[in-house]
Amino acid sequence: MTKHRQTPASATALRCPEAEDTPVLEALFDRAFGPDRHSKGAYRLREGSSPILSLSRVMQTQGGEILGAALVWPVLLRCLISGAINDVLLFGPFAVDPARQGQRLGLTLLNAVMDAIDRQSVGPVFLVGDNPIYKRVGFAPLAPRSIMLPGGIDGDRVKVRDQRGHIRIPSIGELAPPVPERMNRFYGTAAE
Numbered sequence: 022m023t024k025h026r027q028t029p030a031s032a033t034a035l036r037c038p039e040a041e042d043t044p045v046l047e048a049l050f051d052r053a054f055g056p057d058r059h060s061k062g063a064y065r066l067r068e069g070s071s072p073i074l075s076l077s078r079v080m081q082t083q084g085g086e087i088l089g090a091a092l093v094w095p096v097l098l099r100c101l102i103s104g105a106i107n108d109v110l111l112f113g114p115f116a117v118d119p120a121r122q123g124q125r126l127g128l129t130l131l132n133a134v135m136d137a138i139d140r141q142s143v144g145p146v147f148l149v150g151d152n153p154i155y156k157r158v159g160f161a162p163l164a165p166r167s168i169m170l171p172g173g174i175d176g177d178r179v180k181v182r183d184q185r186g187h188i189r190i191p192s193i194g195e196l197a198p199p200v201p202e203r204m205n206r207f208y209g210t211a212a213e
Protein backbone atom coordinates (compact mmCIF):
# COMPACT_ATOMS: atom_id res chain seq x y z
CA MET A 22 0.00 0.00 0.00
CA THR A 23 1.32 3.47 -0.89
CA LYS A 24 2.32 5.51 2.14
CA HIS A 25 0.76 8.94 1.66
CA ARG A 26 2.83 11.82 2.93
CA GLN A 27 0.84 14.71 4.35
CA THR A 28 1.44 18.00 2.57
CA PRO A 29 -1.01 20.76 3.52
CA ALA A 30 -1.69 23.18 0.67
CA SER A 31 -0.42 25.96 2.98
CA ALA A 32 3.05 24.35 2.83
CA THR A 33 3.14 24.60 -0.95
CA ALA A 34 3.62 27.33 -3.51
CA LEU A 35 2.00 27.81 -6.90
CA ARG A 36 3.76 29.27 -9.92
CA CYS A 37 3.58 29.28 -13.70
CA PRO A 38 5.45 26.43 -15.37
CA GLU A 39 8.74 27.10 -17.13
CA ALA A 40 10.29 25.32 -20.10
CA GLU A 41 12.84 23.61 -17.82
CA ASP A 42 10.00 21.92 -15.89
CA THR A 43 9.00 19.83 -18.91
CA PRO A 44 10.85 16.57 -18.04
CA VAL A 45 9.58 16.64 -14.43
CA LEU A 46 6.03 17.38 -15.55
CA GLU A 47 6.08 14.63 -18.20
CA ALA A 48 7.25 12.14 -15.54
CA LEU A 49 4.53 13.33 -13.14
CA PHE A 50 1.81 12.90 -15.79
CA ASP A 51 3.16 9.45 -16.70
CA ARG A 52 2.99 8.38 -13.04
CA ALA A 53 -0.52 9.77 -12.61
CA PHE A 54 -2.11 8.63 -15.90
CA GLY A 55 0.11 5.77 -17.07
CA PRO A 56 2.52 5.83 -19.99
CA ASP A 57 -0.24 5.20 -22.58
CA ARG A 58 -1.80 8.61 -21.85
CA HIS A 59 -0.74 10.01 -25.24
CA SER A 60 -3.21 7.69 -27.02
CA LYS A 61 -6.16 9.67 -25.61
CA GLY A 62 -8.20 11.88 -27.93
CA ALA A 63 -7.43 15.10 -26.03
CA TYR A 64 -3.74 14.74 -26.93
CA ARG A 65 -4.58 15.18 -30.63
CA LEU A 66 -5.73 18.70 -29.70
CA ARG A 67 -2.33 19.58 -28.24
CA GLU A 68 -0.15 18.35 -31.08
CA GLY A 69 2.05 21.07 -32.52
CA SER A 70 1.22 23.64 -29.85
CA SER A 71 2.42 24.60 -26.38
CA PRO A 72 0.69 25.22 -23.08
CA ILE A 73 -0.23 28.79 -22.19
CA LEU A 74 2.24 29.29 -19.35
CA SER A 75 0.53 32.34 -17.86
CA LEU A 76 -2.66 30.32 -17.25
CA SER A 77 -1.02 27.00 -16.27
CA ARG A 78 0.23 26.24 -12.76
CA VAL A 79 2.63 23.92 -10.99
CA MET A 80 2.52 23.26 -7.26
CA GLN A 81 5.76 22.74 -5.42
CA THR A 82 7.04 22.29 -1.88
CA GLN A 83 9.15 24.95 -0.24
CA GLY A 84 12.12 22.72 -1.15
CA GLY A 85 11.16 22.88 -4.84
CA GLU A 86 9.69 19.36 -5.28
CA ILE A 87 6.85 19.50 -7.83
CA LEU A 88 3.71 17.87 -6.38
CA GLY A 89 1.15 18.66 -9.05
CA ALA A 90 0.49 20.50 -12.27
CA ALA A 91 -2.35 21.71 -14.45
CA LEU A 92 -1.82 22.93 -18.00
CA VAL A 93 -4.01 25.08 -20.24
CA TRP A 94 -3.81 25.06 -24.05
CA PRO A 95 -5.25 27.05 -26.90
CA VAL A 96 -7.65 25.16 -29.19
CA LEU A 97 -10.27 26.01 -31.77
CA LEU A 98 -14.01 25.46 -31.47
CA ARG A 99 -15.67 25.09 -34.86
CA CYS A 100 -19.44 25.16 -35.42
CA LEU A 101 -20.28 22.25 -37.72
CA ILE A 102 -23.38 24.07 -39.02
CA SER A 103 -22.06 27.56 -39.85
CA GLY A 104 -18.32 26.81 -39.94
CA ALA A 105 -17.69 29.70 -37.50
CA ILE A 106 -14.47 29.35 -35.51
CA ASN A 107 -13.67 30.62 -32.00
CA ASP A 108 -10.44 30.54 -29.99
CA VAL A 109 -11.07 28.66 -26.75
CA LEU A 110 -9.07 26.97 -23.98
CA LEU A 111 -8.42 23.30 -23.21
CA PHE A 112 -7.66 22.33 -19.61
CA GLY A 113 -5.34 19.39 -18.88
CA PRO A 114 -3.42 17.34 -18.19
CA PHE A 115 -4.10 17.88 -14.49
CA ALA A 116 -2.46 15.65 -11.90
CA VAL A 117 -1.17 15.45 -8.36
CA ASP A 118 1.67 13.08 -7.50
CA PRO A 119 0.03 9.75 -6.58
CA ALA A 120 1.75 9.80 -3.16
CA ARG A 121 0.15 13.20 -2.36
CA GLN A 122 -3.38 12.74 -3.66
CA GLY A 123 -6.44 13.18 -1.45
CA GLN A 124 -5.05 16.16 0.50
CA ARG A 125 -6.92 18.91 -1.37
CA LEU A 126 -3.82 19.81 -3.36
CA GLY A 127 -5.66 19.13 -6.64
CA LEU A 128 -8.54 21.41 -5.70
CA THR A 129 -6.09 24.17 -4.71
CA LEU A 130 -4.34 23.84 -8.05
CA LEU A 131 -7.61 23.76 -9.98
CA ASN A 132 -8.87 26.90 -8.23
CA ALA A 133 -5.60 28.71 -8.99
CA VAL A 134 -5.88 27.97 -12.71
CA MET A 135 -9.54 29.03 -12.84
CA ASP A 136 -8.66 32.26 -10.98
CA ALA A 137 -5.95 32.99 -13.58
CA ILE A 138 -8.41 32.34 -16.43
CA ASP A 139 -11.02 34.58 -14.82
CA ARG A 140 -8.52 37.37 -14.13
CA GLN A 141 -7.41 37.39 -17.76
CA SER A 142 -11.05 37.21 -18.82
CA VAL A 143 -10.44 34.48 -21.37
CA GLY A 144 -12.58 31.45 -22.09
CA PRO A 145 -14.57 29.37 -22.36
CA VAL A 146 -12.45 26.47 -21.12
CA PHE A 147 -13.10 22.87 -22.18
CA LEU A 148 -11.78 19.58 -20.80
CA VAL A 149 -12.22 15.88 -21.44
CA GLY A 150 -12.89 13.98 -18.22
CA ASP A 151 -15.40 12.74 -15.68
CA ASN A 152 -13.80 13.50 -12.31
CA PRO A 153 -16.43 15.03 -9.95
CA ILE A 154 -13.81 17.59 -8.82
CA TYR A 155 -14.47 19.62 -11.99
CA LYS A 156 -18.04 20.42 -10.98
CA ARG A 157 -16.59 22.16 -7.90
CA VAL A 158 -15.12 24.91 -10.09
CA GLY A 159 -18.03 25.28 -12.50
CA PHE A 160 -17.45 22.75 -15.28
CA ALA A 161 -20.63 21.20 -16.65
CA PRO A 162 -21.52 18.66 -19.34
CA LEU A 163 -22.39 20.03 -22.77
CA ALA A 164 -25.50 17.96 -23.49
CA PRO A 165 -27.76 18.50 -25.36
CA ARG A 166 -25.00 20.18 -27.36
CA SER A 167 -22.58 17.83 -29.05
CA ILE A 168 -18.90 18.68 -29.42
CA MET A 169 -16.65 16.16 -31.17
CA LEU A 170 -12.93 15.57 -30.71
CA PRO A 171 -10.47 15.21 -33.62
CA GLY A 172 -10.72 12.01 -35.64
CA GLY A 173 -14.50 11.84 -35.19
CA ILE A 174 -14.12 10.81 -31.52
CA ASP A 175 -17.35 11.31 -29.63
CA GLY A 176 -17.01 14.19 -27.19
CA ASP A 177 -19.47 12.81 -24.64
CA ARG A 178 -16.91 13.34 -21.84
CA VAL A 179 -16.26 16.96 -22.82
CA LYS A 180 -17.13 19.52 -20.13
CA VAL A 181 -17.17 23.30 -20.39
CA ARG A 182 -16.76 26.21 -17.99
CA ASP A 183 -17.86 29.56 -19.31
CA GLN A 184 -18.40 31.90 -16.37
CA ARG A 185 -18.79 35.01 -18.50
CA GLY A 186 -20.61 33.71 -21.58
CA HIS A 187 -17.67 34.67 -23.81
CA ILE A 188 -19.08 33.01 -26.92
CA ARG A 189 -22.16 31.15 -28.06
CA ILE A 190 -21.24 27.47 -27.91
CA PRO A 191 -22.63 25.71 -31.01
CA SER A 192 -25.21 22.94 -30.72
CA ILE A 193 -23.03 20.76 -32.95
CA GLY A 194 -19.33 21.48 -33.09
CA GLU A 195 -15.84 20.15 -32.88
CA LEU A 196 -12.67 21.00 -31.01
CA ALA A 197 -9.56 21.21 -33.19
CA PRO A 198 -5.85 21.93 -32.70
CA PRO A 199 -5.00 25.63 -32.74
CA VAL A 200 -3.79 27.70 -35.63
CA PRO A 201 -0.73 29.47 -34.13
CA GLU A 202 -1.33 32.86 -35.74
CA ARG A 203 -4.75 33.10 -34.06
CA MET A 204 -3.27 32.46 -30.61
CA ASN A 205 -1.11 35.53 -30.04
CA ARG A 206 -3.60 36.94 -27.59
CA PHE A 207 -2.97 33.97 -25.31
CA TYR A 208 0.77 33.52 -25.75
CA GLY A 209 1.30 37.28 -25.75
CA THR A 210 0.07 37.56 -22.18
CA ALA A 211 2.93 38.05 -19.76
CA ALA A 212 3.36 35.34 -17.13
CA GLU A 213 2.81 36.48 -13.56
Ligand SMILES: CC(C)(COP(=O)(O)OP(=O)(O)OC[C@H]1O[C@@H](n2cnc3c(N)ncnc32)[C@H](O)[C@@H]1OP(=O)(O)O)[C@@H](O)C(=O)NCCC(=O)NCCS
Nearest residue numbers: 053115116117122123124125126127128150151152153154
Ligand atom coordinates in the same frame (compact mmCIF):
# COMPACT_ATOMS: atom_id res chain seq x y z
C1 LIG B 1 -7.64 14.22 -10.06
C2 LIG B 1 -6.52 14.67 -9.11
C3 LIG B 1 -5.68 15.75 -9.77
C4 LIG B 1 -7.19 15.26 -7.86
O1 LIG B 1 -6.15 15.71 -6.98
P1 LIG B 1 -6.26 15.42 -5.42
O2 LIG B 1 -5.27 16.27 -4.74
O3 LIG B 1 -6.16 13.96 -5.21
O4 LIG B 1 -7.74 15.88 -5.12
P2 LIG B 1 -8.26 16.71 -3.87
O5 LIG B 1 -7.75 16.08 -2.61
O6 LIG B 1 -7.97 18.15 -4.05
O7 LIG B 1 -9.81 16.45 -4.01
C5 LIG B 1 -10.76 17.49 -3.87
C6 LIG B 1 -12.13 16.86 -3.86
O8 LIG B 1 -12.36 16.17 -5.10
C7 LIG B 1 -12.68 14.81 -4.84
N1 LIG B 1 -12.05 13.93 -5.81
C8 LIG B 1 -10.77 14.02 -6.27
N2 LIG B 1 -10.53 13.01 -7.13
C9 LIG B 1 -11.68 12.30 -7.19
C10 LIG B 1 -12.07 11.14 -7.92
N3 LIG B 1 -11.22 10.49 -8.75
N4 LIG B 1 -13.33 10.68 -7.78
C11 LIG B 1 -14.21 11.30 -6.93
N5 LIG B 1 -13.89 12.42 -6.23
C12 LIG B 1 -12.65 12.89 -6.36
C13 LIG B 1 -12.09 14.52 -3.48
O9 LIG B 1 -12.77 13.44 -2.86
C14 LIG B 1 -12.28 15.81 -2.76
O10 LIG B 1 -13.59 15.91 -2.28
P3 LIG B 1 -13.89 16.45 -0.78
O11 LIG B 1 -13.42 17.89 -0.78
O12 LIG B 1 -15.37 16.30 -0.66
O13 LIG B 1 -13.09 15.59 0.12
C15 LIG B 1 -5.63 13.48 -8.67
O14 LIG B 1 -6.41 12.52 -8.03
C16 LIG B 1 -4.90 12.84 -9.83
O15 LIG B 1 -3.81 13.27 -10.20
N6 LIG B 1 -5.47 11.76 -10.40
C17 LIG B 1 -4.83 11.05 -11.51
C18 LIG B 1 -4.88 11.88 -12.77
C19 LIG B 1 -6.30 12.26 -13.15
O16 LIG B 1 -7.20 11.42 -13.13
N7 LIG B 1 -6.49 13.55 -13.51
C20 LIG B 1 -7.78 14.05 -13.91
C21 LIG B 1 -8.03 13.66 -15.32
S1 LIG B 1 -9.68 13.95 -15.86
